Amino acid sequence: MNHLKKYAGLVWIILSIAAITLLCYAAYTNIAAHGKHDINKPLPWIIIITVFTPVAFGLGIFGYYALKNEYKQ
Amino acid sequence: MASEKGIWKVITASSVGTLIEWYDFYIFGSLAIIISEKFFPAENPTTAFLATLATFAAGFIVRPFGALLFGRLGDMVGRKYTFLLTLIIMGGSTFLIGCIPSYETFHFAPYLILILRLLQGLALGGEYGGAATYVAEHVSTKKRGYYTSWIQTTATLGLFVSLIVIITTQNSLSKEDFNNWGWRLPFLLSIILVFISVFIRLKMKESPLFDKLKTEGKISSNPLKESFGKKQNLKMVLLALFGATMGQGVIWYTGQFYTQTFLLKVCNLNPTQTNTWLCIALLFATPFFIFFGWLSDKIGRKTIILTGMFLAVILYRPVFSKLYSLTNIVNKEEVSSNIQVNKLAHATAAKTNDSIIIKTTKIIYTDSSKAVQEEKYFSSDLQIGNNKPHEHKTQITLSDSYKWKVIGLIFILVFFVTMVYGPIAALLVEMFPTKIRYTSMSLPYHIGNGVFGGLVPFIATLITVTPGSNILSGLWYPIGVGAVCFVIGLIYLSNKKNTLIHDDESNYADNQISKN
Secondary structure, eight states: OHHHHHHHHHHHHHHHHHHHHHHHHHHHHHOOTTOOSGGGSHHHHHHHHHHHHHHHHHHHHHHHHHHTTTTOO | OOOHHHHHHHHHHHHHHHHHHHHHHHHHHHTHHHHHHHHSOOSSHHHHHHHHHHHHHHHHHTHHHHHHHHHHHHHHTOHHHHHHHHHHHHHHHHHHHHHSOOTTTOTTHHHHHHHHHHHHHHHHHHHHHHHHHHHHTTSOGGGHHHHHHHHHHHHHHHHHHHHHHHHHHHHHSOHHHHHHTGGGHHHHHHHHHHHHHHHHHHTOOOOHHHHHHHHTTOOOSOHHHHHHSSHHHHHHHHHHIIIIIHHHHHHHHIIIIIHHHIIIIISOBOHHHHHHHHHHHHHHHTHHHHHHHHHHHHHOHHHHHHHHHHHHHHHHHHHHHHHHHHHOGGGSOEEEEEEEEEEEEOOOSSOTTOEEEEEEEEEEETTSOEEEEEEEEEHHHHHTTOOSOSEEEEEEEOOGGGHHHHHHHHHHHHHHHHHHHTTHHHHHHTTSOGGGHHHHHHHHHHIIIIIIITTHHHHHHHHHTSTTOOTTGGGHHHHHHHHHHHHHHHHHBOOOOSOOOOSOGGGHHHHTBOOO
């Protein structure tokens, strides 16, 4: 179990990077100058990315601690 | 520890105040549509609705900051005075929202509403951690899950009370009166409730564990630094967030709020019918918060929370799909329809001689359900051969034969909420030492519930307008977050029960990490 806890840390680090990358990519592809829907407007994306970036960073730290065996019992 | 009688006084004082705070917070969300019309003018109703949802989310996003601000205060000054302060800020802000003139007469109104909403979020961020800590520090170890679960009922009961007050106000007034001024009454009522709660809370004593720390001079001088600056504690804050509250938050808001948004905006169900049926489901589900809190004292917090999370992740799509199919008029057979056309004078800068043509179609189906479809056209558009309606609204009123089916489905969604939410206060309290408990447990709780949970309606609405999406696509957000949280909780969280809570920091981190 301790091995699983440790190596799953890599997954959480990758997930944190993937989440932010995915959000930025989704914002880039959906924001359009003359878009009619809210998903085409920059404001909702700015709110979401601003809020989730520190949280994703926290997930990265959680993964790093796991990788360093901090959650080993 | 307090006596049995004393414990119930503590629980009552804490729960009533927390219930009122939730009531205050929810009436804004429940009246989101009318607030958008009054304070956030926009030609496109969807934009107006999302503007309010954004304000709603803003209320949630500031909650972690409230957790830090009031958590620090609670760990330095005491639990009792801190959650008295949050109650006064919340009640005052809610009352003032009810007093602000609409945008038509007061153009600064949207800014004031936003500021008051942010204050509400800050106050709520400080309230919950204080109430949960206060109760947990009064009760015995073996019944901590049971007693703290009473605090957990307040969030659902707050929503229930807010819906009851809104439905009663709507039914007591004409539609015009409610739209003109009646919607303010639920906000104004808050001040009376807050006075009662402050009166009850003033009579309470400080938490015995905090009092002991104070007497011994062991109070933290910098709870924020100790909570988040020390690796030993920070790693537990992160575990609490990603292994418990993140998934609990999305399941809570999907069960109670997204369900309401889904029925109103996707299924186009009549608002009174939606709110009444939601109320009945909430009423039936509420005792399960206590049940699962009690059960967590017997079999552990983790087992119950993760089972609820797993069930929600695998059953959300079938349950919401069934709700949609029950309300979908495509599946119904028409008996009769009645079309009425009205012409209204309308003047805009661009079309001074234009008028609006409203075509209202009332349809009755074989199962006695009814639908009202309203299409708005500009006469100038019709003259040039453009027959596409400028606006299209449908409202469905289901026959009583659907009542218990729909209530049953909503009950299932709220049942998942009771599993993940009932034992969460006990789990969080047991993860952190007394001197930094208020700060340390409040932040992961409010990021999980405020950020991850609070944004469920907003993000789900955004996903549903993505090209290629369908009416159930919005559910991928709570399903994805819930699934990740389930896996993290399963691997890293301990299922310990009857954990001692005290001021010795050394055992805390190890207590809540899985040994398997």
